[in-house]
Amino acid sequence: MICLPGLQLVFSTVALNPVELxxxxxxxxxxxxxxxxxxxxxxxxxxxxxxxQKLSRPR
Amino acid sequence: xxxWHQKKKEEVVARLGSDGEQGLSPEEAQRRLExxxxxxLPERATRSPLEILFSQFTSIMVIVLLxxxxxxxxxxEMVDAVAIMAIVVLNAGLGFxxxxxxxxxxxxxxxxxxxxxxxxxxxxVQDISAAEVVPGDVVLLDAGVKVPADGRLLExxxxxxxxxxxxxxxxxxDKDADVCLNTNTxxxxxxxxxxxxxxxxxxxxxxxxxxxxxxxGVRTELGKIADLLQSAKREPTxxxxxxxxxxxxxxxxxxxxxxxxxxxxxxxxENYRQMFMIAVAMAVAAVPEGLPAVVTIALTLGxxxxxxxxxxxxxxxxVETLGSVTVICxxxxxxxxxxxxxxxxxxxxxEELDLQVIRAKKGGREQLAAELSPGLxxxxxxxxxxxxxxxxxxDTGAEKTMRVMGDPTESALVLxxxxxxxxxxxxxxxxxxVAEVPFSxxxxxxxxxxxxxxxxxxxxxxxxxxxxxxxVTGADGLVLWxxxxxxxxxxxxxxxxxxxxxxxxxxxxxxRIISAQxxxxxxxxxxxxIGFRLxxxxxxxxxxxxxxxxxxxxxxxxSGMIDPARPEVKDAVRMxxxxxxxxxxxxxxxxxTALFIAQDIGIIGSDDAGKERLITGRELSRLSVAELxxxxxxxxxxxxxxxxxxxxxVSALQKRGEVVAMTGDGxxxxxxxKRADIGVAMGVTGTDVAKEAADMVLLDDNFxxxxxxxxxxxxxxxxxxxxxxxxxxxxxxxxxxxxIAPFLGLPFPLxxxxxxxxxxxxxxxxGLALGVEPPERDVMRRPPRRLKESIFAHGMAISIIWxxxxxxxVSLGVGLWGWSKGSHTWRTMLFTTLTMAQLWQSLALRSxxxxxxxxxxxxxxxxxxxxxxxxxxxxx
Numbered sequence: 001m002i003c004l005p006g007l008q009l010v011f012s013t014v015a016l017n018p019v020e021l022x023x024x025x026x027x028x029x030x031x032x033x034x035x036x037x038x039x040x041x042x043x044x045x046x047x048x049x050x051x052x053q054k055l056s057r058p059r
Numbered sequence: 060x061x062x063w064h065q066k067k068k069e070e071v072v073a074r075l076g077s078d079g080e081q082g083l084s085p086e087e088a089q090r091r092l093e094x095x096x097x098x099x100l101p102e103r104a105t106r107s108p109l110e111i112l113f114s115q116f117t118s119i120m121v122i123v124l125l126x127x128x129x130x131x132x133x134x135x136e137m138v139d140a141v142a143i144m145a146i147v148v149l150n151a152g153l154g155f156x157x158x159x160x161x162x163x164x165x166x167x168x169x170x171x172x173x174x175x176x177x178x179x180x181x182x183x184v185q186d187i188s189a190a191e192v193v194p195g196d197v198v199l200l201d202a203g204v205k206v207p208a209d210g211r212l213l214e215x216x217x218x219x220x221x222x223x224x225x226x227x228x229x230x231x232x233d234k235d236a237d238v239c240l241n242t243n244t245x246x247x248x249x250x251x252x253x254x255x256x257x258x259x260x261x262x263x264x265x266x267x268x269x270x271x272x273x274x275x276g277v278r279t280e281l282g283k284i285a286d287l288l289q290s291a292k293r294e295p296t297x298x299x300x301x302x303x304x305x306x307x308x309x310x311x312x313x314x315x316x317x318x319x320x321x322x323x324x325x326x327x328x329e330n331y332r333q334m335f336m337i338a339v340a341m342a343v344a345a346v347p348e349g350l351p352a353v354v355t356i357a358l359t360l361g362x363x364x365x366x367x368x369x370x371x372x373x374x375x376x377x378v379e380t381l382g383s384v385t386v387i388c389x390x391x392x393x394x395x396x397x398x399x400x401x402x403x404x405x406x407x408x409x410e411e412l413d414l415q416v417i418r419a420k421k422g423g424r425e426q427l428a429a430e431l432s433p434g435l436x437x438x439x440x441x442x443x444x445x446x447x448x449x450x451x452x453x454d455t456g457a458e459k460t461m462r463v464m465g466d467p468t469e470s471a472l473v474l475x476x477x478x479x480x481x482x483x484x485x486x487x488x489x490x491x492x493v494a495e496v497p498f499s500x501x502x503x504x505x506x507x508x509x510x511x512x513x514x515x516x517x518x519x520x521x522x523x524x525x526x527x528x529x530x531v532t533g534a535d536g537l538v539l540w541x542x543x544x545x546x547x548x549x550x551x552x553x554x555x556x557x558x559x560x561x562x563x564x565x566x567x568x569x570x571r572i573i574s575a576q577x578x579x580x581x582x583x584x585x586x587x588x589i590g591f592r593l594x595x596x597x598x599x600x601x602x603x604x605x606x607x608x609x610x611x612x613x614x615x616x617x618s619g620m621i622d623p624a625r626p627e628v629k630d631a632v633r634m635x636x637x638x639x640x641x642x643x644x645x646x647x648x649x650x651x652t653a654l655f656i657a658q659d660i661g662i663i664g665s666d667d668a669g670k671e672r673l674i675t676g677r678e679l680s681r682l683s684v685a686e687l688x689x690x691x692x693x694x695x696x697x698x699x700x701x702x703x704x705x706x707x708x709v710s711a712l713q714k715r716g717e718v719v720a721m722t723g724d725g726x727x728x729x730x731x732x733k734r735a736d737i738g739v740a741m742g743v744t745g746t747d748v749a750k751e752a753a754d755m756v757l758l759d760d761n762f763x764x765x766x767x768x769x770x771x772x773x774x775x776x777x778x779x780x781x782x783x784x785x786x787x788x789x790x791x792x793x794x795x796x797x798x799i800a801p802f803l804g805l806p807f808p809l810x811x812x813x814x815x816x817x818x819x820x821x822x823x824x825x826g827l828a829l830g831v832e833p834p835e836r837d838v839m840r841r842p843p844r845r846l847k848e849s850i851f852a853h854g855m856a857i858s859i860i861w862x863x864x865x866x867x868x869v870s871l872g873v874g875l876w877g878w879s880k881g882s883h884t885w886r887t888m889l890f891t892t893l894t895m896a897q898l899w900q901s902l903a904l905r906s907x908x909x910x911x912x913x914x915x916x917x918x919x920x921x922x923x924x925x926x927x928x929x930x931x932x933x934x935x
Binding site: 003004007009010011012013014015016017020021023024025027028029030031032034035036038039040042043046 | 138142810812813816858862865866869870872873876877882883884886887888890891892893894895896897898899900902903904906907908909910911912934935
């Protein structure tokens with residue numbers, strides 16, 4: 001898509017230098033980390049809720 | 060020819076070139092099958108490959124793209140025109156491939172659901188697919204069977220048939236093979252009154268009969284009206300309906316937004332040609348066109364996975380509803396239990412052997428085969444001898460197994476003897492039967508008289524048995540074995556076998572025996588006693604009835620047996636519990652038996668006040684509808700109930716807002732199966748009528764299979780939600796990018812073709828990979844999803860908006876950085892970041908809860924391939 005001349009023509013892309021490519025690929029993972037963080041927070045909330053339940057309901 | 064009902068049955072058989080006793084020869088049947096074709100009605104509901112291909116080009120998105128392609132061509136933008144066409148073709152190809160696969164899976168499932176019928180061919184009774192029935196076949200009918208073709212009855216015993224499918228009359232019709240409806244009048248006898256005929260699509264509700272097939276396939280009466288019946292369209296599931304509506308509303312909203320963007324762009328001086336392309340691309344980007352199709356595919360492929368786990372889905376709705384099930388009402392016998400009696404306790408004169416405990420132990424088998432006491436040896440031998448079950452050694456398989464044919468109780472006794480290393484066949488050789496007094500329910504006992512002809516013995520226990528017998532009998536003569544209810548046998552006994560010898564039976568012994576029996580019965584165990592008596596040859600030859608020999612018995616002991624729970628059911632019940640699903644047992648059996656099994660498998664806790672959670676059919680019939688509704692969520696066991704009660708139970712549960720799965724196999728289970736949210740029919744023991752009424756058929760009749768299907772159903776719904784979150788967040792990200800860019804002072808950041816590419820990536824491969832994600836770890840540890848729950852529930856809408864926004868901001872940030880440097884590469888950087896961000900997102904969305912690091916990156920191979928292929932395409 002960004003290296004082959006034919007595809008460059010169709011998709012109006014140009015070759016990226018290593019730094020540019022690195023920045024693009026690196027920052028594209030931000031969403032991944034954010035979703036992982038969301039899941040982590042969810043897990044924390046759930047385990048806290050479960051622990052709370054256990055305390056409030058002796059049995 | 061449709062005057063079959065006017066002819067005598069012999070004449071009909073002759074005209075069809077068949078034979079009522081022998082049936083057709085297999086060769087003739089094969090020849091006729093080729094000549095007349097399969098006994099099937101044309102299915103309008105299935106789609107041909109061409110139709111599927113055509114449907115790919117009817118969606119709004121494709122039409123918009125085609126218009127855009129034509130416009131580009133007219134504007135002279137050849138590259139754009141070709142690229143758009145390529146995308147349309149690629150998209151249609153992918154869609155076609157997926158839907159074709161789903162359609163084929165659905166067809167295969169349908170094929171599996173074709174009922175089997177019993178026919179006489181070449182003088183033997185065979186089980187064949189209903190589709191292979193030909194004119195002239197002699198078909199056996201009994202209660203619950205769906206009539207596979209039109210036919211003239213040759214025999215009918217109390218045969219009653221519902222012809223609702225054909226005549227609309229729901230009341231069953233009595234059939235009679237011997238009438239001959241000769242019509243001299245001008246009017247023929249109407250279909251509904253042809254009592255000597257049965258028709259395809261109708262169902263036998265009672266009695267039995269034999270018919271010779273007159274017409275098959277489209278030539279049947281049902282075939283003639285099949286066009287009317289088949290015109291009903293395939294019904295979309297509730298989820299599909301909701302999503303289709305949502306997609307339409309979204310499309311309308313998007314078109315408005317896109318129009319605004321177009322005019323804003325043109326007003327701010329952008330090239331209108333370019334703006335047109337961008338507007339089209341945005342519209343295509345924002346509409347989740349692939350959604351309904353992906354849902355269909357996910358449901359269909361899910362149904363196929365369920366089939367691999369022995370759950371045959373008859374209606375696609377069921378896949379979706381399964382995930383919401385809150386109560387599973389299951390028959391006991393055969394579904395929760397093995398439908399096979401098994402001796403669990405042996406009690407010989409106070410010496411008790413709990414076989415279940417020993418069987419469960421390691422090395423238990425060896426221990427069971429080890430030496431017995433004389434009393435136990437007599438008990439086991441008596442049970443196996445006074446017995447009409449016969450053993451068949453089945454050595455067709457790799458391992459030699461023994462099958463026992465006959466009454467389940469008697470089979471259990473034979474199997475126990477074998478388990479305790481007293482070979483039933485050798486036993487019968489040692490003690491051949493010479494006379495018998497058969498069982499009757501009035502007498503509650505049976506006796507057999509055997510000659511003692513000891514030949515060879517092989518095992519220690521056999522040796523012991525022979526020694527004991529010799530000691531008691533004095534080596535020759537005859538021995539009578541009696542088997543029956545304990546109270547009867549004790550009443551007939553004059554002695555009891557204790558510590559290897561016969562003692563007179565005292566009152567104390569009688570009490571001990573009766574109380575032992577009561578203790579076992581109290582646990583739901585069925586108890587049979589064994590006694591014996593020496594018989595002199597003269598006695599047998601004497602004039603008295605043989606029944607008179609059943610006296611002065613020596614009581615040996617008793618065998619307790621149950622129909623044990625299927626081993627996998629315990630886990631399945633526990634899984635239900637954790638998943639917030641209530642398992643309920645329904646049985647026609649005795650309350651105590653029901654209670655014992657329910658405790659064994661955990662439907663009720665052993666410390667539970669079990670009796671309060673059990674209700675019998677008699678109590679049930681006294682309750683009003685309102686009372687039952689008030690009580691129903693407390694009850695876990697219904698004992699001594701009839702299939703008719705099931706309907707009341709389902710209705711009461713549904714009034715409480717429960718989503719009910721209900722099992723059944725008989726004709727009279729059908730109404731309850733229809734009423735239940737998920738009707739579950741038994742594949743092995745179930746009748747055609749039950750299967751037809753059901754949403755799902757268990758090919759192994761196993762309760763655990765229902766639970767496995769629920770788990771699969773939940774996983775499928777999860778995966779659909781994952782796909783929706785993924786595709787919506789991606790689309791939102793694309794739109795945010797386009798809308799925010801001008802505010803940052805950037806020109807339009809993406810070209811039309813770039814947007815189309817990003818969109819293809821989102822709706823394409825990663826979405827499909829999410830669809831085959833295995834079930835999540837906690838899938839059976841959360842409560843059932845409410846039926847009416849929104850697909851965006853649990854904060855998914857918010858997640859979609861922020862993930863999309865973040866995706867747009869990151870991509871724009873990267874672009875802005877390039878732009879501020881004055882580099883001409885900024886667009887490509889932004890484009891790459893956006894595509895890759897979506898790909899990464901699909902990876903993170905593989906689970907709603909677990910971290911991908913915990914799940915492992917390679918646990919879904921489809922996702923690994925998707926990731927690599929898309930990455931390669933992007934960077935190439």
